[in-house]
Amino acid sequence: MDDGTAIKVENVSKKYCKSLKRSMLYGVKDIGRNTFGLSSHSDRLRNGEFWAVDDISFEVKKGETLGIIGPNGSGKTTLLKMLNGIFWPDKGKITMKGEVGALIEIGAGFHPLLTGRENIYINAAILGMNKKYVDEKFEDIIKFADIGDFIDTPVKFYSSGMFVRLGFAVAVHCEPDILLVDEVLAVGDTSFINKCYKRLHEIKSDKNAAILIVSHNLYILERFCDKGIFINHGKNTSYGEIHKVIGDYQVVIHQLMKNQESIAAPLLEESCTKDVKITNVKLLTQDGIEKKVFNFRDTLRIKIEYESKDIIHNPQFQILLWSYDGKLISAFGPHLDNLKISNIDKGQGVAECCIEKLPLLANRYYITVGMYDKTRTITLDYWAADTHPELSFGILPNLVSTTMGQMASICHFDSRWLIDGKQLDRT
Amino acid sequence: MKHTTEKITTYEPDNSLRKGYRFIFGEIFNELKKNRWLIFQLFKRDFFTIYKQSFIGVLWAVVIPIVSVGTFIVLNQSGVFAIGDIDVPYPIYAVLGMAFWQLFSTGLIASSNSLVSAGSMITKINFSKKSLVIASTGQAIVSFLIQIFLIVILFVYYGLKPNIAILLIPITMIPMMLLTLGLGFILSILNGIMRDIGKIIVVLMTFLMFLTPVLYAKPTTGILATVTKYNPLYYLVSVPRELVLKGTISEWKGFLIASIASFIIFIICLIVFHLTETRVAERI
Structure with a gap:
């Protein structure tokens, strides 16, 4: 001793x-x-x-x-x-x-x-x-x-x-x-x-x-x-x-949460009207290749395939991005950018959300995907990560997360540094 | 700032057994020496809080003796119960007896409940539990000191003069206090595990008070005379009382035996407490 x-x-x-x-x-x-x-x-x-x-x-x-x-x-x-x-x-x-x-x-x-x-x-x-x-x-x-x-x-x-x-x-x-x-x-x-x-x-x-x-x-x-x-x-x-x-x-x-949520999530999914059914969600790279692991600053394309029973006016899409331990990181949806979808036709359709320069650092993440009516009070369909494991993905370690070491955070935003008014250049 | 020799503590199953009995006394002594201030603080806490949210406050300490003695006077005068031959004014005899008796009964009830009532303190903090038991008996000493005022009033009322031997009173009280503390140690642990013990003690105290000549004269015949002869509590109460009233000790032999027994009980109980106190936190 x-x-x-x-x-x-x-x-x-x-x-x-x-x-x-x-x-x-x-x-x-x-x-x-x-x-x-x-x-x-x-x-x-x-x-x-x-x-x-x-x-x-x-x-x-x-x-x-x-x-x-x-x-x-x-x-x-x-x-x-x-x-x-x-x-x-x-x-x-x-x-x-x-x-x-x-x-x-x-x-x-x-x-x-x-x-x-x-x-x-x-x-x-x-x-x-x-x-x-x-x-x-x-x-x-x-x-x-x-x-x-x-x-x-x-x-x-x-x-x-x-x-x-x-x-x-x-x-x-x-x-x-x-x-x-x-x-x-x-x-x-x-x-x-x-x-x-x-x-x-x-x-x-x-x-x-x-x-x-x-x-x-x-x-x-x-x-x-x-x-x-x-x-x-x-x-x-x-x-x-x-x-x-x-x-x-x-x-x-996460394994424990999965076991618990699998009871709650079907309930949430049951409450959907299913007027529109989400048939598939794919996580794609810039080049349209389906992947489970991405790099920092990659482009992430989320492709939602759906089937509608009828013409739906002003439907709303919402994708939520979560960290592995259940923290909400960001929400995506046309309405958040003040955009409107006029209507979707009966039959099959595809919606795609493209997130550029993903600012996420090495960890595991998942998304949830929801389709709603125009008031966003009625859920048409909803996919949660625990019933649809394809909604989770990983980010590989990179220079930022390695350099940060102990202080590892979830995100890293682009920033410029000016010293005495002079911009620092990358060497 | 830096310790010259750093204290190394080890925890293993049956720790004390591993170390052997000969270290126990040193351990106990050091623990108590180190925790003098803690004992005082715990005592102060009990003292200041016990009567804090009450109107007559510390005067409650004299209510029980007055009511008990009063009841006995009424019972005696109506011929229901014979107090027996007492050559001093009965109220003084009885109140004195109650004062010494309550040192035992109040002390034992308080100490046997000390670990249980400390509750989360025991299970969440590692501190000297002996200090807690010792401090709890302080309540009994405080009530005793308050009852002295009642006794002084009675002495003045009856025009009696106390004997110079009264100065020996504190010494003659020591065996009673050791007995109380010793039994308190054991019973506090047992009460921590089985709450029945606390209830039994309260019942037992009333029973023992009537069995012991505290409020009546020493019986000379019958089964109670035999019981009294072998009842150490009788000697521990009657000897200090006799000393106050007459300045003599007639039954010194019985008192001596009772004192030695009390001392032995105290030592054994202290050791048992020391060996088993860590068992309480996990069961309380």
């Missing part, structure tokens, strides 16, 4: 019991065994138990940040609690070097009847700070919380935002060698969240602290972490450099 390793987790497992009554019984048994100096044989599963965390190993060095991702109930918080020593692993070994600070629940131990000021002392004591230290940091804490006169009001009259502000203000003022952060930053307004991350950054750089963050916010993880671990059903599914882990996570999450 002299190589700067702050956290070492070796084959750690933790079991849980699903039944409350059984859990009581097992609890009494374990306590009984521990009392008489017997091993609790925690490495075996008893009836009704399951592994909530299963054989997880990783290491975090000083100054490093590890992000933990995984769907709900995958064992992230359990893992964090074991690292904090709230309870012990049932198998394996955890070694922590240095003082540990944890932001697992904000404002735990706050008493609703006491004022903010009084609660600061109690909360700080619970978090392991001593009196001298709190006295020193007291003004900083109040300043960080920034809740004005409310500091002398009983906490029960606080808004949930103020509560979190005060709780976080206390918690981030311990200066640990290892900081464990659970999904606690979800509340609070943007400016406060920014302040919190700035503070985490300070702790990381000033104290060379090792930080562990559990979050569902991939954007924050990508910006903030060096390494990542993706836990699914308590098992280590992917571990290593943060981008790789996020990528693996997205694949699994």
